[in-house]
Amino acid sequence: MLGLDLTLSYNGIPVVHGADVALAPGRITALVGPNGSGKSTLLRALARLHTPDAGRIVLASPFEPDTAAVDDPERGVDALALSNREFARRVTLLTQNRPTPSGLTVREVVEFGRHPHRGRWTGGDAEGPAIVRHAMAITGVESLAERPVDRLSGGQLQRVWLASCLAQDTGVLLLDEPTTYLDLRYQVELLDLVRDLAELHGVTIGLVLHDLDQAAAIADRMILLEAGRVRAVGTPREVLMSDVLSSSYGIRVDVDVDERTGIVRTRAVGRHNSRAFAPAFV
Secondary structure (H helix, E strand, O other), X not given: OXXXXXXXXXXXXXEEEEEEEEOXXXXXXXXXXXXXXXXXXXXXXXXXXXXXXXXXXXXXXXXXOOOHHHHOHHHOEEHHHOOHHHHHOOEEEEOOOOOOOOOOEHHHHHHHHXXXXXXXXXXXXXXXXXHHHHHHHHOOOHHHOOOEHHHOOHHHHHHHHHHHHHHOOOOEEEEEOOOOOOOHHHHHHHHHHHHHHHXXXXXXXXXXXXXXXXXXXXXXXXXXXXXXXXXXXXXXXXXXXXXXXXXXXXXXXEEEEOOOOOOEEEEEOOOOOOOOOOOOOO
């Protein structure tokens, strides 16, 4: 999936300026940056929830390998020209804030994800029940299947909405701050699940994360946004540089590498936590 030279605005005021985004099959791309940098707006544009003022959104052709659009945009399909049903069969988005439905069970909410795959007149969806059960199982909400969703905690509800996205069974999964409302255990388990979807099932994943260390641990590539512009693109080691982060976030950010895992770690340094911390590189 590609977003090419995207310019996005609210009420005529540009908030994203000429951004290029490449999401590759089987890879996780994390969008990071300060508040107001345009991360969520860019993700919403890729999900067709925010119409670009300029630029293109390209998906691989159904008759081409999944990498086609990334390798050659001219071989891809214009995502903005697809019908809503066609697009929903290929791309799904987990937003930060979804309403809490009243009078519905967990199973019924997860089943919403099957809507694009049901026949327009007959409603047939032979594979649907098995896919719904699998989506609930891997998100840990199977035991809650018959519970009303308006009686769930925020973290439980977040996992239900993720299960609904997985039940949609698309090749592209976009997630906007997916760890919101989750306690530490479910943050880790959700990110592990996202990693599995990419590695084991070849799903194309783009996600917005505020936590730079979580992004470094899960992402293959990162896109750092600053004031609506792409400041840096590359692997976590290439993007999470002390000088770049310090400039983008307006605070000193030290960076080192965990000796055991090889994963980049960051540390924002305030007035009361300025103990010695030797960055591995700057």
